[in-house]
Amino acid sequence: xxxxxxxxxxxxxxxxxxxxxxxxxxxxxxxxxxxxxxxxxxxxxxxxxxxxxxxxxxxxxxxxxxxxxxxxxxxxxxxxxxxxxxxxxxxxxxxxxxxxxxxxxxxxxxxxxxxxxxxxxxxxxxxxxxxxxxxxxxxxxxxxxxxxxxxxxxxxxxxxxxxxxxxxxxxxxxxxxxxxxxxxxxxxxxxxxxxxxxxxxxxxxxxxxxxxxxx
Numbered sequence: 001x002x003x004x005x006x007x008x009x010x011x012x013x014x015x016x017x018x019x020x021x022x023x024x025x026x027x028x029x030x031x032x033x034x035x036x037x038x039x040x041x042x043x044x045x046x047x048x049x050x051x052x053x054x055x056x057x058x059x060x061x062x063x064x065x066x067x068x069x070x071x072x073x074x075x076x077x078x079x080x081x082x083x084x085x086x087x088x089x090x091x092x093x094x095x096x097x098x099x100x101x102x103x104x105x106x107x108x109x110x111x112x113x114x115x116x117x118x119x120x121x122x123x124x125x126x127x128x129x130x131x132x133x134x135x136x137x138x139x140x141x142x143x144x145x146x147x148x149x150x151x152x153x154x155x156x157x158x159x160x161x162x163x164x165x166x167x168x169x170x171x172x173x174x175x176x177x178x179x180x181x182x183x184x185x186x187x188x189x190x191x192x193x194x195x196x197x198x199x200x201x202x203x204x205x206x207x208x209x210x211x212x213x214x215x
Contacts, residue, residue, distance in 0.1 A: 005186065005215070006166040007135075008105055009156045012116035014047070014172030014191050015206070017093050017128050019086055026082035027058060030074060037061045047192065048173030050117050050146035051075050083120060091129035097207025102133060108215050111135045115156040115169065117146045136160045148175040150183035157183070168214070170206070171199075188214070
């Protein structure tokens with residue numbers, strides 16, 4: 001049993017809720033408009049990556065060069081499509097085990113936060129009914145560097161008023177695990193990151209009963 005941790009910082013996408021399909025469809029709309037080949041294999045490379053960095057990955061297959069201004073407009077177009085799609089999210093879109101585990105942490109007196117690179121974090125939390133749940137939220141509006149840089153987790157810990165060593169990070173992306181480790185935090189990999197060798201703990205999702213043994 002681990003008794004020394006005061007807080008759990010959750011990534012949003014793929015941990016609390018899955019907006020993967022929303023992201024994929026939005027990027028697909030942009031890629032199709034520009035006649036750029038884009039598939040789910042490329043989409044996997046975008047996990048845990050900022051919007052502009054994701055765009056650069058997609059543009060690796062582009063047949064032409066784009067100016068910085070054009071890139072900004074493309075990213076804005078993608079975000080417009082994405083925001084339209086996340087409006088359809090509801091509390092029923094919470095991933096398995098999320099509600100129960102959050103309740104358990106509260107009962108144990110642990111603090112909880114979100115650390116996400118997404119600038120749409122606030123709206124997504126509102127749509128899935130978790131906007132008043134967390135003690136702190138650090139997102140793309142608070143940072144200048146995306147994962148694997150540890151900035152978002154360090155900002156979350158600062159908002160919680162806790163040192164990194166007292167925080168556990170739950171992530172579904174390898175880059176998020178790297179970010180958590182770089183922040184000096186214990187890391188739990190779920191989903192895709194459940195296969196990440198550097199994660200301190202590797203689980204299926206938040207419904208995995210082994211997760212409760214950490215507290």
